Amino acid sequence: MRTRERIGVGDALMLLPALFIGLFFLFPVGTVLWRGLGGEGLDAVFDLAKSPRQRDVLWFTFWQAAVSTALTVAVALPAAATVGGLSDRARRFVRSLVTVPFVLPTVVVAGAFDELFFATGLDTGDFRLRHTVWAILIAHVFFNYAVVVRVVGTACAGLDGRQAEAARVLGATRWQAWRAVTLPRLRPAIASASAIVFLFSFTSFGAVLILGGPKRATLETEIYRYAVSRTDLTRAAALAVVQLVAVLALVAVSTWLERRRPATTRMARPTRTLGSRPGRWLNVGMATALLGAPLAVLIERSFSTGTGYGLSHYQALGTRVRQLPAPATTALWNSLHYAALATVLAVLIGVVASVVVVHGRSGSRRLFDLGLTLPLGTSAVTIGFGILIALDEPPVDFRTRWWIIPVAHALVGVPFVVRTMVPLLRSIDPSIREAAAVLGASPSRVRREIDLMIGARGALVGGGFAFAVSLGEFGATSFLPRRPEDLTAPVALFRLLSTPGDLLRGQAMALAVVLMVFVSVSVFVIESSRGTAEGSL
């Protein structure tokens, strides 16, 4: 007698993502490893250890990530607790709001903070923030605030409020009940969020490049400096190997923490006894100041014409300036176009890969699990650098083709699709599939009717993230040599921001605002389609 059939996924179906990831990810990253570890590469790795500057870079990369993580958790934890106590609808709204900064292009955020420092006089003098480590740390808190609020806030909402109530009835104060009952149960979520924040801060590129100033360097910006400014590819590859090893270790820790995090039960009653009214307002105030101020300054400056307010900076986007190879509007159009393509690619690959990860035969499943965890942690810079040095000779001389840009963006976007789809697919009760089978659905029909239909929402959410991420992608794109007409909006913005003087600032701010609007719209679309599918990022 037959059955208990694992839904077998055809080999042909797996070929597409396997080829894609193999050619555009594994091959380039493999080339980086080969360059970094073979021949003179290995010597370069050892040279790194001897050079005091590189030791400083490595040390700085680590400690700024650690401090960024600690600061982010400290600032966002009270907000996460408050969010957990909100009604479902209010929670979704707040989640959308804090998610906008998370997907905002790094270049936009860096520009906004730079502008904020100018506007408040913090660019020079005793309390100077511009081009200091503090600027980087504040920007990292800004980006990663959403990670802690989303992950920990969801865990809070899933907690059974009656346990804290039981503690209160047994004589604990509100604070004691939180310390003794609620906090320990949130610890896995906090650990998991911290690991993600650390990883993001460790691989942060655009923010460090712009806000840190010319002298601050992390591994990421150092790879960029050697590969693009000095064209010392051997040294860059050696740095990339160090980066890759560190990131893989971090991903391993993060995955381990993620596994330990218990699935939240949606049946539980939310903890409404948390956070007094003034406490809640304090949170809202802090979040507004942190997340709102730089964006407000950004918007204000984009309309400010020196003599009043107007649209002149926006109108100027249509004409080419000397610093850009094409008008900013062309760059915006390119970015939208690439983002659409990257999204289609990322969703296609991500959906197939997720189905294989959840249902594939154990061998291919494990292979895919591994193959997908890699791009998840590998920084955009490593991906861009890998494509730069690997896909440069026939028959794979692709690095100057325009479509390599959306391909690189898709690689950065695939993990978002997988991360939203896999938990959704895993959450499908097996008896639902059996019910469909007993009602006459063949295994392939079950996959279509049940898994794909339920997973579609995850694909939509992941696709939305992929779109937003592609719109703002800077790390990988900055490595790819482009024809002038292939300019993307974040790269154009970076050029405008690095131009000294006030001349192009207004135009830069206008371009940043337009990018921000595009990204915000996609985030709200994501959140409105997400429904009850909460949990991971």
Added chain:
Amino acid sequence: MLRVDALTVRFGDVTAVDDVSLELAAGERLAVLGSSGCGKSTLLRAIAGLEAGDGTVSVDGADLTHTAPDRRPIGLMFQDHALFPHRTVEQNVAFGLRMAGKKESARTRRVREMLALVGLEGFGEREIATLSGGEAQRVALARALAPAPKVLLLDEPLGSLDRYLRERLIDELPDVLGATGTAAIHVTHDHDEAFAIGDRLAVMHAGKVLQVGSPGEVWAAPTSITVARVLGHTNEIIDGVTKVVWRADAMTIDPSGPHQAMVDRVHFRGVDHDVRLRTHDGRMLRFLLDDPPAAGNDVRFSIDPARVLRFD
């Protein structure tokens, strides 16, 4: 019509279903009674084709042993309903019809018919998440019946309902099955439910079917002490080498009766009383009486020999 022959399902070292053979006539309802973990759910899953095992399953003479679940003319109603959360009530009920390639007009008609049959007219557009337990249960029944399976398997279908709903559905379920003429195997751990729903009763224990017969026959003459226990008999007395069971309705208070015990406690049950007695050697006995003695007193009683079961 349905024939199960020497069916055995093993999970590693555990034999969940042990050499079970059953037969089901067209339109007949068989109740399978057993405590939790006795293998009755696995038996249903194996008949539906969801578990692999040894032995054969056939319907109307056609051997289905190697047929995939989606190609068997057998329906299964799951214990927790397993409704599709991403579809409406109507889409849930129509699913099997769609799989069978029925036209939309035919589907719509059949869905309306089925929803009317289970008393849910006008529920078609509702989301699954908005249904109460009883409503979800009826949707699951309508969904299982819609493709007109030759045999419907029901796995503890009333298990998650409150008492009031259970009793109502125990009345309705045979009517609905009778209206469609569907043969059914109804699995339950509750003997009242099994007696009410089954034309025949099969008692299952540790993977084996121990006795099959009409509910009246099985109740009156269990073939072993294990069957008696599954049926809810608790008053076991050892009389030499034979085991004797006093049915709960066997006792009469009788000042000159041969037995004596202390009345431990009395539960009022509405129609009658559930009386617990403690004998002088510490054994607990349970009887149902209309006029109970007062708790704490000693009482003498006699036992109706016609209501005593003996096992050698």
